[in-house]
Amino acid sequence: MPVSRYLHPLKLCARNHTPSTAKTLHAQLIKTALHQCVPLPNTLLHVYAKCGLLQDALHLFDEMPHRDHVTWASLLTALNQASLPHRTLSIFPTMFHSNSLLPDHFVFASLVKACSSLGALKQGKQIHARFMLSPFSEDDVVKSSLVDMYVKCGLPDNACAVFDSSGERTVVAWTALVSGYARSGRKKDALEMFGKMPVKSLFSWTALISGLVQSGNGVDALYLFIEMRGLIL
DSSP, rough: OHHHHHHHHHHHHHTTHHHHHHHHHHHHHHHHTTSSSHHHHHHHHHHHHHHTHHHHHHHHHHHHHHOHHHHHHHHHHHHHTTTTTHHHHHHHTTHTTTTTTOOOHHHHHHHHHHHHHTTTTHHHHHHHHHHSSSSSOHHHHHHHHHHHHHTTOOOOHHHHHHTHHHHHHHHHHHHHHHHHHHHTOHHHHHHHHHHOOOOOOOOHHHHHHHHHHHTTTTTHHHHHHHHHHHOOO
8 A cells, every 4th residue: 555645644633633543544554564664654753743642752753763854853843842841952962862963943943942941041052052053054933933042031132133133033033022121121122122023913012011011110011001902902
């Protein structure tokens, strides 16, 4: 039975979050000795991750004789989604030692996200340095993740430096930086950055107002809230 016959049903399992169907298909693949045929192992790993079956994903990962960048990106994403960023960082060295692979932009993004969740500044800076020396150093998705990480670690100026080097600045990156300045008590910088935003979403307004409240600028936050209501309602 051709491998391609299983790919579409497996992708539907990931999209529709149907783990029981995915396990049935996996059993069929094992029975027909197709379970190690490329690209089925990576597809299965992705399906289990999407369906929230982390233990099944980890078991499948351990059994895979060949792991590539897609494999690693899927697993690290699954660990982050399961709120296990410490596992993301602890398992990462295996990528070098066991598989002799260097991280790509997807892996870098997952690692930075894990550091952001943990507030692991030292590891985040190490990953940032490795990213800058990699062939993916201009990737804007990773840079957006770095902006978020530095903001959450209380270093808005570091976040701004990364932000300024980005070619495509997403609303998420803009908002993270505004929030970082506001929460750090740097009202002027926060308002200046907010004023430069090309598109201001409700999320952006809320991040600014919340940040100002947290830093003790409640009066300014109230005036902004009134202004926001006038613009949105």
